[in-house]
Amino acid sequence: MTVSTVTGAASRTVSAEAMCPYRLVLEHVTSRWGVLVLIELLERPHRFSELRRAIGRVSEKGVSEKMLAQTLQTLERDGLVHRDARPVIPPRVDYSLTGLGREAAEQVRTLAEWTHRRMPDVARARQTYDEARTDAVRAS
Amino acid sequence: MTVSTVTGAASRTVSAEAMCPYRLVLEHVTSRWGVLVLIELLERPHRFSELRRAIGRVSEKGVSEKMLAQTLQTLERDGLVHRDARPVIPPRVDYSLTGLGREAAEQVRTLAEWTHRRMPDVARARQTYDEARTDAVRAS
DNA sequence: CCGGATCCGTAGAGATACTG
DNA sequence: CAGTATCTCTACGGATCCGG
Numbered sequence A, B: 001m002t003v004s005t006v007t008g009a010a011s012r013t014v015s016a017e018a019m020c021p022y023r024l025v026l027e028h029v030t031s032r033w034g035v036l037v038l039i040e041l042l043e044r045p046h047r048f049s050e051l052r053r054a055i056g057r058v059s060e061k062g063v064s065e066k067m068l069a070q071t072l073q074t075l076e077r078d079g080l081v082h083r084d085a086r087p088v089i090p091p092r093v094d095y096s097l098t099g100l101g102r103e104a105a106e107q108v109r110t111l112a113e114w115t116h117r118r119m120p121d122v123a124r125a126r127q128t129y130d131e132a133r134t135d136a137v138r139a140s
Numbered sequence C: 001c002c003g004g005a006t007c008c009g010t011a012g013a014g015a016t017a018c019t020g
Numbered sequence D: 001c002a003g004t005a006t007c008t009c010t011a012c013g014g015a016t017c018c019g020g
Helices: A004-021 A021-030 A032-043 A047-057 A066-076 A099-115 A119-139 B006-019 B019-032 B032-043 B048-059 B064-075 B097-115 B121-137
Strands: A083-087 A092-097 B080-088 B094-097
Touching: A004 B048, A004 B064, A021 A032, A021 A066, A021 A092, A021 B097, A021 B121, A032 A047, A032 A066, A032 A092, A032 A099, A032 B019, A047 A066, A047 A092, A066 A083, A066 B121, A092 A099, A099 A119, A099 B019, A099 B080, A099 B097, A099 B121, A119 B019, B019 B064, B019 B097, B032 B048, B032 B064, B032 B094, B032 B097, B048 B064, B048 B094, B064 B080, B064 B094, B094 B097, B097 B121
Parallel strands: none
Antiparallel strands: A083 A092, B080 B094
């Protein structure tokens, strides 16, 4: 077995984690799919495919199975997500937040809500920026 | 001129932004270098190279000039960062947070501090996870 | 059938070298 | 010093396979 991502990280980070441990966790939490997974799990526990669909609902062209699995593994390893694999057929795996994960998820959700709330301001800023940029090009 | 990143994004996002605008802003804010830039600028305004050095101090193997420029342009376009380019020789450009940027940066910093604080818990969780994983392999 | 693991192709992140 | 052009390489998605 190779487990390029999770275990691979475990061995590579023998040096990488040593230099700046918390930055990596921060990157996991703020990663593209990590953010969405945490927010979604804050609502309620989800099964794998449930999570995939839920994220696809928000992210338009949702997460691939591969990336979802990878993200979940990383978050599980960091102790933010709990994985409950029931040995039944068809297999059923439930994901939920740990106490630690809930703390992180709440912060992330707060940030997401802020972003959503401030969106109009951002849109205005962009328009101004783009117009200035366009004028500059026209002037040349 | 192409301006592959900033202006390129402006045209590509005619469709991309239309589907889910705020997710993109969230990604800018939580992006690898975006996080560090915001936190660093929360301290005080920085010049380009100052910023680069400051981030290199935290991130071990810091940000490349290209990525820093790109990140700053994105954040400027979103109205989070203010760019003050003084027409002198040698060129001097100061970056600072806007009001909007300060709000975002404070949230990001809070999250970063939380991560730092909870690092021991994460480390323990990882150890448990890795050991379980190792045992599973040994059993096979 | 579901939850992944693996292999491979591509686009975008990233470093390096160059310019004003 | 600040920023761009060019090249490299990794992260991500898609298809396929597998074990339960």
